[in-house]
Amino acid sequence: MRFRTQLCNVTTFSKLIGSLSSLGKVCWMRLEDGIIRFTIIPDQGTQVWAQLPVDAIFEESTYILEANSGVINLEVPVGALHRALRSAVAATSTQLRLTKKGNVPLLALTIHASSWTTGSNALGIADADQAATDHATVSGPRERETVIAQEVPVKVLHELSVEGLHEPRCRDPDVHIILPSLFQLKSISERFTKLATDSKGAGTALSSVAPKLELSANMHGSLKLAIATDSLRISSVWTDLVNPALDPAQLSQTELEQLPSERMRAFRDDDEAGWAKVRIDGKDWGRVLSVGRLSPKVVACFIHETALVLYVYLPGNGDDSCLTYYINSYAA
């Protein structure tokens, strides 16, 4: 079993791992020829299934993958990997490989970083006599090279142990819509959750469950974020968003016409029946939205009262790099 590659897009890789690490402690990393998949299935909360072409984060010419089945499955502590990748962000070159120390398999990052030192002026001190004499011996400006090795312990998973893991299947969405700026969405969501929790705490606090965010959208470019408690009801509405067309190549004309989203489109835009709604946990939603750091394009698919599926497309990779988030809706 062999895996070795040079990283070509450390910032993207690091941000990707960073946003995954907000949702779970470990991630299933599946290395295949041409495709890398990252999957997080937490005990509770949102699942992520991410799929990227190798060249999105690795240098394809240096990508070496050897395994009997042609696939390597790893269980990776995402937090530790994210931390380790931070050393690589400003590096000149970074190699990632699978190795072993004793009985512990490791993902080893070898990072070459260089910086410029200006020699005796590096400290910018002239007043301290002691320091000044010390610095007389330092050579002039030159390039410093630092080699950093980060070894993240991982677990190699047998094909059998991941066989039973499948991407969730859902019925066709009622509404699909492109989300506005995730940063804006995140701060408003957080504000709402905080307001609702505060007002709850001040009141009777009968239930210990935090109030849920209500997210709804229609096929006329409107998205509504709302939260309600006994003492307050607050909502924000975005309009003129895009309801993207589905790929006509995958579906026949009649199939397209029978999609639930087409039925929803038939409602007038002021008709309440045209809205699909889900209830989600504010904290979990905040973790999902941390993917905003990749500044992606996000299509949200609403399955009324059931689930919200987010398709997160990384910029600059066409539709090949896609992270899919499966968020269950809470009952009212």
Add this chain to the structure above:
Amino acid sequence: MTTLSFSLAPESLFQLHDALTCLAKFHDTVAIEAEYDILRLSVLNPTKTAYTAFVFEADTFFESYSFALPRNGTSSRDARPDRFCCQLYIKALLSVFKGRTKDKDTAVERCDVELREDLDQTECRFVIRMICGLGVIKSYKLTYEAANVNHAVFDRTKTTNQWSIDPKFLREITDHFSPSAEQLDISSEGGKAIFTSFTTKITDGKEILKKPVHTSVAIDKRDFEYFLVEDSLHVAIALKDFKAVIAHAESANTMITARYTRPNRPMQLAYDFGGIKTEFTLMTRGASDDEVPQSSRAPELSARQTPAPVTVRQASTSNSRNMPPPPPRARSIRPLTGTPSASARGTETEPSAETQRPPASIDFDSLFVPADDDRQWDVPNEDEETEDRLGWDATGDHETFNASLGRLRDTESSMPPQDTSHEDDMGIPPTQRISQVSQLPAPQQ
């Protein structure tokens, strides 16, 4: 009567604050020693694996400095009759010597510190007066406790490995380490110096994913001012201590020098600047290799079980002629026994009553170290005090002492029953237990 007074300019005040911030990373009490030409602040960490000292030179660091000891007050037992020692809570000092303030109008213009120590007075205090702009004067009175201070002795002439570097480079290295890393291994190979972080946490074989990330950073030897180290020699120190040192060295803008011989011998990091001499004596251990059984190389563990601190003991072998055998530190490990050597209202010059206890009880006590910080205040010394059992009459203060004992016990329900023979060893607490003044001192004007 001991007199000590000194004044500090604002710049020195900030440096004192920086020093205290650094010292606070090692332990919560600082020992202050005044001599004729220097003032020394030192801290020994609770596991006795790190000793930190800041020496402030009387002529250069202070605006004015005066120190005088009573002619008759010193006892022959004291190894260094020419100094005054006491200890204080670092937190209390830090709240007085705050960092730079943004408020320009009432910024500190001068700071006067005076020691009020009089054997005939019940109150002995450090009096600190901050003379600020607009005629504002803030005064603070801090209680202190007597202490017998020992230094980790490090013989620089025996150093076989030495390097010096800008602490900025070291900080860049430690930035790569995981925040949970505990140890730092230093070695060199060819033209590279290698710093490796590791954790000696014993993890369950199944929990591979919870194993700590191993990080190693190699930098060019040319980044050092000089680097004279035996190739492929591995020494390891506590990463937390190392970070504390480089953070201060970086703020002081000075080169840092490391001296050491071999693993399991102390390493000293040191730098001098602007009238301040610092030294950090850290115990080292062997290499980080995984194949070594982890429990077998933990010097601080063995140190806990023996009365003498490792750093001191090791170093003293080469210095036994000019230094007395270093006794354990004042805040050493032992059960609650009152405050014998502090009997003299806050000075160490008075005789104190204490018997040396069997080592077995020390071993036993060491288990309870973390449970009770307060006890660390209690007994300044064990070895030096053996001949002074009858040095004072406890009857007068017995009740007050017992009261304080009882109160302490309330908070320590898990304490084992006290050996009653210890009661003979009780002393008068200093003017006030520091635990009683946990509130930070407030400006009085």
